[in-house]
Amino acid sequence: MKYQMTSLLLIVGTFFSFAQSTSLLHTTEGLTACESAVYHKKDNIIYASVIGDQEPGDGSVATVTVDGKLINHDFIDDLEDPKGIAITEDKLYVSDVTVLVEADRKTGKIIKRHTTEGITFLNDVAIAPNGNIYVSDTRNSEVYVLDQEGNFNLWLKDPALDNPNGLLILEDIMYVASWGGAPEGGAVSKIDMNTKEIVSISEKIGNLDGIRPYDKDHLIISDWRGGKIHLLDLTNGTTKEILQVDYSVGDIAYLQDKNLLLLPMNKQSKLMIYKIE
Numbered sequence: 001m002k003y004q005m006t007s008l009l010l011i012v013g014t015f016f017s018f019a020q021s022t023s024l025l026h027t028t029e030g031l032t033a034c035e036s037a038v039y040h041k042k043d044n045i046i047y048a049s050v051i052g053d054q055e056p057g058d059g060s061v062a063t064v065t066v067d068g069k070l071i072n073h074d075f076i077d078d079l080e081d082p083k084g085i086a087i088t089e090d091k092l093y094v095s096d097v098t099v100l101v102e103a104d105r106k107t108g109k110i111i112k113r114h115t116t117e118g119i120t121f122l123n124d125v126a127i128a129p130n131g132n133i134y135v136s137d138t139r140n141s142e143v144y145v146l147d148q149e150g151n152f153n154l155w156l157k158d159p160a161l162d163n164p165n166g167l168l169i170l171e172d173i174m175y176v177a178s179w180g181g182a183p184e185g186g187a188v189s190k191i192d193m194n195t196k197e198i199v200s201i202s203e204k205i206g207n208l209d210g211i212r213p214y215d216k217d218h219l220i221i222s223d224w225r226g227g228k229i230h231l232l233d234l235t236n237g238t239t240k241e242i243l244q245v246d247y248s249v250g251d252i253a254y255l256q257d258k259n260l261l262l263l264p265m266n267k268q269s270k271l272m273i274y275k276i277e
Helices: none
Strands: 003-005 022-029 034-040 045-050 059-065 070-079 082-087 091-096 099-104 110-114 122-127 133-137 142-146 152-157 164-170 173-178 188-192 198-200 208-215 218-223 228-233 239-244 253-255 260-265 270-276
Touching: 034 253, 034 270, 045 070, 045 082, 045 260, 059 082, 059 091, 070 091, 070 099, 082 133, 091 122, 091 133, 099 122, 099 142, 122 164, 133 164, 142 164, 164 218, 173 208, 173 218, 208 253
Parallel strands: 003 198, 034 082, 082 122, 164 208
Antiparallel strands: 022 270, 034 045, 034 260, 045 059, 059 070, 082 091, 091 099, 099 110, 122 133, 133 142, 142 152, 164 173, 173 188, 188 198, 208 218, 218 228, 228 239, 253 260, 260 270
């Protein structure tokens, strides 16, 4: 597998002229070890993964309104330690330790659990334009794929993934937010999904978790251990910290049409909803 490190342009005084103001609007308490949040625009609902107290079967996916009101703590129940979530019109996919859970998005009923030999720590989930579902295995520096025929297999294994956590697919590019190692953390990289070439596009900026689009030229990224939210400029690889919260901020979501940032706070057991202006 070919691996390439791009040069980073250091630009002083010419970085973002936006996203300078953030304000906390709502907090949803009682989501024990909340790890991930996604938003379904049509139904105007947030789905949040709840790891729980790591007792057998006490994990769940909760539903929350955009103003922070808990609808159903156990919309999907009988999970172990659920983390990343991705949704389609009809289905919800959530990683759950060594299995990828496929559920009915409207009822919460589990349809199937997908797994294969060798998996150790599934994390974030992303959907490609062709409908394939991808999930990171952080500990093994691997990415798995569930294809349209229902086959669940290893898609990519490479040390350059550097303990991949967050996944984001835009057209034929997969962006990866890596956890990395201690103490330096990880960086953001991109993968050409046709050639599987990996290119690093940022410096190492922390133990990265969530990664989502901000606009056409920028991604928004969470640093779990540092409790920081960064904006990454895709045109030159520079980053800017826009928000400092507590440590353990997980797999974030950003609602572009509402300028809302969803921050699942793992150790604090809550979901925080910020306005970015």
